[in-house]
Amino acid sequence: MELKNQTALSEFHLLGLTDNHKLLPLIFTMFLSVYLITILGNMLIIMAISSGSQLHTPMYLFLSILSINDICYSTVTIPKMLVNIQAQDDRISYTECLSQICFVSIGGMENFLLAVMAYDRYVAICKPLRYTVIMNPFYCVLMVLFSLFLSIMDALLHSLMVLRLSFCTDLEIPHFFCELSQIIKLSCSDTFLNNFLIFVAAFVFGGGPVCGIGFSYIYIVSSVLRMSSSEGRHRAFSTCTSHLSVVSLFYGTGFGVCISSAVTESLQNTAIASMMYSVVPPLLNPFIYSLRNREMKEALRKLVGKFIYLV
Template identity: 70%
Template sequence: MEIASPGIQRLQSPWDHLLQQFFRKEPFLFILFLSIYLVTILGNLLIVLAVSSDSHLHTPMYFFLSNLSFTDICLSTTTIPKMLVNIQAQNQSITYAGCLTQIYFVLAFGGLESFLLAAMAYDRYVAICHPLRYTVIMNSHFCGLLILVSLCISTVDALMHSLMVLQLTFCTDVEIPLFFCEVVQVIKLACSDTLINNILIYFATSLFGGIPVCGIIFSYTQIVSSVLRMPSVGRKYKAFSTCGSHLSVVSLFYGTGLGVYISSAFTNSSINTAVLSVMYTVVPQMMNPFIYSLRNRDMKGALRKLIILLIISP
């Protein structure tokens, strides 16, 4: 993707030739990404509607799941529609203001998703390790507070990075080896000093990224320890099965994200980085509804009722 600046000559690079070849497959790519986007929106919207319409799903676990689905809708909408416009127009450019806006919302919704996954891990920890106190600990006020704090932290973090990028200067039109404006890649292309930006990125990633990851690791360490002490094999299987969907989503989210950064750091292949960027911002959001609906009996039942209701309603 190219950040276009008025009056500045466009910088040529091998990425241009790559994108020219890529955009020649315009009809196929447009249909592919449009289908992915529609499936993502429809799947996550069904999750939100199923949770809100079925009183049996008005529990903390499904409350966090519905918020995760809404966040997936927002994160996908931040990147895919612009990608579709670029494919249709055979033009990979984005305005400077549009790039800053995309940086902000990708960071905000990506950070919120990370905190939501940590909150869901804590919910499973309390349910398995402290079942008698579950309703007391995971009350509606506490769950709402977790969502609010997560949203505030993610918003502040995204705002800090966006304002710091706003202070940078770019000598020419620049090429980003991704299909969206990602803050690390944009900073690498700046002509001005980026020391403070890099320090902020490392600090924020360690703090706001490390806390959710440590929370997830701690929760599942306690869960595994508690489950292994259970005398009944049936209870062990039930406990692990309730965590299977969440572990799959966590692995997909952090695995693809880690893959993007490892690829950008250790490879010079633009096409590999581009493909991984799509995996990071598209695939987890599309797969989450399938993971939860296929592995969860209550969710499958609620979705079945919702679909029947939507079909028979006038």
């Protein structure tokens, strides 16, 4: 099979979610709506937290960073898909594709943020008297920066490894964005090292936060069960429900992608499953926190009231 070196490679072709052109207007409308709702919802969360003095706490700092991450993650993938559908052109340049791989990997920072938020809940419930000392502003910012650093290192590692690959002339990606695993499958080079690094990175950068979340909630549950007051137990658990819902959504959709990839040979079904993982969590996270958190609902109510008053 003819090879094409990465230095001569100019573009890939994104096949999207379907080859039925009659469905493209519906897909365009659906993804445009999802993108706008995602941006608006996360922007409202950020504005409510910044404008509400009662929300200037570590938990809401991490939530605002999570919203910024969700906005960036969605912006990396969805707009390019919308442009391609509108222009009826499925091409994406090699540089754009590599950039998507890099920034999508950085978007995996959500994995670390969820672990940091779990640790915050652990300190708040298990060590309430020392909460302000442990979760001081410097330590909170340090945890966020460390999460970002690990995400960037992971992204650079995968991006640089893709640069070493050569590709076949068949450069069709059965997805609506450049997913790392799909790019590796197109290569005619030896991809053992790339696949091995994906496995190691998933184990280290994915397994580490999952273990951190698990251990945090083991201590939280044991601490809550030792409380004598049922009202205290309910209050403690209620502070964790939003975070647990987001964790379940994030890892649940990720697990669904893994199962779908293992049990089906349809590339289209795999792309749809991956779409659920990359689009649904950023869309629903703001609603989960705004609907299940009393303080957030009050801050959003005041924010909306200010907008109505100005109008």
